[in-house]
Amino acid sequence: MTHPAQPASQVPTVKLLIGGEFVESRSTEWRDVVNPATQQVLARVPFATPDEVDAAVAAAQQAFKTWRKTAIGQRARIFLKLQQLIREHMGELAAILTAEQGKTLPDAEGDVFRGLEVVEHAAGIGNLQLGELANNVAGGVDTYTLLQPLGVCAGITPFNFPAMIPLWMFPMAIATGNTFVLKPSEQDPMVTMRLVELALEAGVPPGVLNVVHGGEQVVNALCDHRDIKAISFVGSTRVGTHVYNRATLAGKRVQCMMGAKNHAIVMPDANKEQTLNALAGAAFGAAGQRCMAVSVAVLVGEARSWIPALVDKARTLKVSAGTEQGTDVGPLVSCAARDRVVGLIERGVADGARLELDGRNPQVAGYEQGNFVGPTIFSGVKPGMSVYDQEVFGPVLCLAEASSLDEAIDFINANPNGNGTAIFTQSGAAARKFQEDIDVGQVGINVPIPVPVPLFSFTGSRASKLGDLGPYGKQVVLFYTQTKTVTARWFDDSTVSQGVNTTISL
Ligand code: NAD
Numbered sequence: 001m002t003h004p005a006q007p008a009s010q011v012p013t014v015k016l017l018i019g020g021e022f023v024e025s026r027s028t029e030w031r032d033v034v035n036p037a038t039q040q041v042l043a044r045v046p047f048a049t050p051d052e053v054d055a056a057v058a059a060a061q062q063a064f065k066t067w068r069k070t071a072i073g074q075r076a077r078i079f080l081k082l083q084q085l086i087r088e089h090m091g092e093l094a095a096i097l098t099a100e101q102g103k104t105l106p107d108a109e110g111d112v113f114r115g116l117e118v119v120e121h122a123a124g125i126g127n128l129q130l131g132e133l134a135n136n137v138a139g140g141v142d143t144y145t146l147l148q149p150l151g152v153c154a155g156i157t158p159f160n161f162p163a164m165i166p167l168w169m170f171p172m173a174i175a176t177g178n179t180f181v182l183k184p185s186e187q188d189p190m191v192t193m194r195l196v197e198l199a200l201e202a203g204v205p206p207g208v209l210n211v212v213h214g215g216e217q218v219v220n221a222l223c224d225h226r227d228i229k230a231i232s233f234v235g236s237t238r239v240g241t242h243v244y245n246r247a248t249l250a251g252k253r254v255q256c257m258m259g260a261k262n263h264a265i266v267m268p269d270a271n272k273e274q275t276l277n278a279l280a281g282a283a284f285g286a287a288g289q290r291c292m293a294v295s296v297a298v299l300v301g302e303a304r305s306w307i308p309a310l311v312d313k314a315r316t317l318k319v320s321a322g323t324e325q326g327t328d329v330g331p332l333v334s335c336a337a338r339d340r341v342v343g344l345i346e347r348g349v350a351d352g353a354r355l356e357l358d359g360r361n362p363q364v365a366g367y368e369q370g371n372f373v374g375p376t377i378f379s380g381v382k383p384g385m386s387v388y389d390q391e392v393f394g395p396v397l398c399l400a401e402a403s404s405l406d407e408a409i410d411f412i413n414a415n416p417n418g419n420g421t422a423i424f425t426q427s428g429a430a431a432r433k434f435q436e437d438i439d440v441g442q443v444g445i446n447v448p449i450p451v452p453v454p455l456f457s458f459t460g461s462r463a464s465k466l467g468d469l470g471p472y473g474k475q476v477v478l479f480y481t482q483t484k485t486v487t488a489r490w491f492d493d494s495t496v497s498q499g500v501n502t503t504i505s506l
Pocket of ligand 1: 156157158159160161183184185186214215216217219220234235236237239240242257258259260290291391393419458460464
């Protein structure tokens with residue numbers, strides 16, 4: 001799809017980054033990057049050729065020879081500089097992000113900021129990549145571990161956090177001494193590329209960070225490539241499962257953070273105003289296109305009488321372009337995404353859910369071409385309905401009911417996904433029971449979107465995650481390094497042992 005007013009030749013192209021050079025792809029397959037509020041074509045992104053993928057991996061392989069031995073302080077200082085550059089360019093980065101992805105400008109700054117926190121974390125790598133040492137494990141013998149970089153690592157990212165999620169990946173991989181090949185989402189690669197430019201400006205040497213664009217074929221080439229040691233993936237469960245299976249079969253270490261259906265339990269003793277505000281923000285913010293969006297609220301007991309108040313609150317949210325002051329709900333990322341969400345709302349009605357608030361076809365003055373869907377609320381939602389069984393990834397909140405906390409917990413644990421969840425209550429006992437019994441990775445207690453800060457790692461249960469170690473935090477240092485255990489004995493004349501010992505001992 002190309003904007004009719006602008007010939008394709010005048011639309012800027014998104015470059016590949018190979019060996020420190022931003023290069024034009026020779027690909028014959030390109031896709032438009034489109035502003036979802038206006039349909040303006042912002043850029044064209046290539047689907048890299050197999051040779052280009054090989055060249056990016058070869059550049060990373062070459063750079064690894066020296067980068068793996070670069071002093072830890074030198075690596076850390078690059079990320080100190082990068083965090084400063086990101087702060088200085090915050091407004092510009094948010095504007096690029098909103099133009100290509102749609103979320104509101106303040107939310108786009110949040111997207112960049114949550115990635116910036118990981119860059120700050122990477123700057124502290126000196127304290128994170130420490131081995132262990134046990135002195136005198138036998139007479140005169142010490143054992144210690146080295147956490148050594150793996151080699152070339154690759155990252156594959158989704159469209160919905162085009163700043164934060166690339167920043168979950170390449171800073172920690174590079175800070176731990178690896179080199180990296182990034183494959184951003186083909187839907188909104190521009191803010192990612194601006195961050196990559198800033199990383200080079202901050203001092204990331206040529207070849208240490210490379211970028212290829214594309215879709216299935218490029219991702220498959222990364223999964224299969226013999227010189228790539230590890231893959232980080234964030235995206236849907238369908239694609240993540242494929243990436244996990246294919247890349248582990250090729251002998252790689254893989255972490256896949258995947259799809260979600262995040263439930264919040266609302267207990268009747270919760271603070272009503274605070275809870276309804278939190279639910280509306282978490283269900284409809286970013287037009288529901290967050291992996292941690294609350295898409296199902298389970299109302300326990302009397303909390304079911306809060307539905308009209310929740311609908312009133314959702315009705316007040318402003319649907320418009322992300323650049324407009326006061327917008328709460330921006331457009332969906334693409335026409336296809338809008339059509340899919342509208343289709344799921346239609347199926348929800350057909351399946352018998354009660355449509356309490358219908359966000360289809362909102363009138364958005366000045367943005368008639370935008371991919372808008374307004375806040376939508378269904379009550380009486382049950383498993384077996386498409387709107388419950390599928391991740392809608394739009395501003396659609398499903399309401400279900402339970403008569404007790406136990407029933408609500410069982411309901412959530414029966415859903416295949418285990419990404420995020422929350423409970424709203426004033427009872428410490430209920431909150432503690434919830435945190436103990438719920439089988440979900442991120443758990444919020446009166447916190448609707450409990451994305452961990454980088455002192456911790458992002459996680460997930462069941463269909464939401466494959467692989468043992470999560471992104472950022474302490475876990476990712478283990479993910480991006482190989483533990484080597486050294487057992488050493490040094491002799492002097494007085495300790496030289498006598499004779500051959502054929503038993504297993506130190
Ligand atoms: P997606 O799975 O469609 O795409 C993710 C990446 O995979 C992209 O880079 C894309 O180019 C690539 N890809 C797409 N189809 C492919 C295929 N057939 N084979 C190989 N690669 C392919 O995801 P999306 O729509 O960009 O992002 C939304 C999804 O990501 C949602 O399911 C959301 O829950 C999930 N997500 C999860 C987390 C998390 O931390 N758990 C965070 C953000 C988003």
